[in-house]
Amino acid sequence: MQARGPLMIEHRLIERMLSVIKDVLTEIKSKNKVNPVFVDIAVDFIRVYADRTHHGKEEDILFRELTNKSLSTKDRQAMNELIEDHVLGRQTTKALVDANSRYRNGDEAALTDIAEKLQTLVEFYPKHIEKEDKVFFPASRAYFTDEEDQAMLAEFWEFDRKVIHEKYKSVVQDLEA
Ligand SMILES: [Fe+2]
Ligand SMILES: [Fe+2]
Numbered sequence: 001m002q003a004r005g006p007l008m009i010e011h012r013l014i015e016r017m018l019s020v021i022k023d024v025l026t027e028i029k030s031k032n033k034v035n036p037v038f039v040d041i042a043v044d045f046i047r048v049y050a051d052r053t054h055h056g057k058e059e060d061i062l063f064r065e066l067t068n069k070s071l072s073t074k075d076r077q078a079m080n081e082l083i084e085d086h087v088l089g090r091q092t093t094k095a096l097v098d099a100n101s102r103y104r105n106g107d108e109a110a111l112t113d114i115a116e117k118l119q120t121l122v123e124f125y126p127k128h129i130e131k132e133d134k135v136f137f138p139a140s141r142a143y144f145t146d147e148e149d150q151a152m153l154a155e156f157w158e159f160d161r162k163v164i165h166e167k168y169k170s171v172v173q174d175l176e177a
Contacts, residue, residue: 003062003144003152004137006160010054011129017045018122025122028115039100039114046093046121053163055086057156058132062140065152069143078136085128092120 021042028034063079071079099113141149 001153002141003149003156004141005153006156007054007057007062007137008133010049011133014050014054015126015129017042017050018125021118022122025115025118028111028118032111034103034111034114036100036104039096039103042118043093043097043100046089048163048167050125051086051090051093052166053160055089056163057159059083059086061152061155061159065148066140066143071143075136075139078131078139082128082132082136085124088124089121089128092117096121 024034024038024042063083066075066079096114096117099110099117102110103114144152
């Protein structure tokens with residue numbers, strides 16, 4: 001498997017989650033309410049899976065390795081755009097968490113914010129995935145030898161192995177606090 005393999009497999013699960021979010025958005029509009037627990041689950045998925053596990057491998061390993069290569073202007077711009085997308089994802093998720101806690105505390109107007117943030121995610125993220133799968137990953141593969149690509153893949157597996165421990169250590173720490 002090439003290094004981009006696990007990243008592309010992860011994209012497929014993220015797309016499935018986005019499709020669930022889309023269905024919930026339709027429900028929010030028709031019923032004018034949302035289950036805050038659903039938002040918690042979506043936020044956990046986005047933060048731990050899409051951001052920490054997936055963007056973590058992209059930024060901490062793939063992009064890090066790419067900064068050691070002499071990228072074309074086009075590829076460098078593309079990488080910077082992807083990094084900005086990740087930042088937008090984090091900001092949107094943070095605003096979503098905030099809106100969800102206001103909603104939970106009885107602020108019904110926060111429902112509009114929840115819907116708006118979920119809408120932002122389902123709109124921008126598929127485009128982000130497409131840029132990576134169809135353009136950036138194939139272009140970036142050309143900068144690496146087979147050995148370098150396999151070394152990244154090995155580092156990806158090691159990264160994943162650590163995330164589960166990091167996640168549950170933080171769960172316990174939060175409960176202890
Ligand atoms: Fe990405
Ligand atoms: Fe990605």
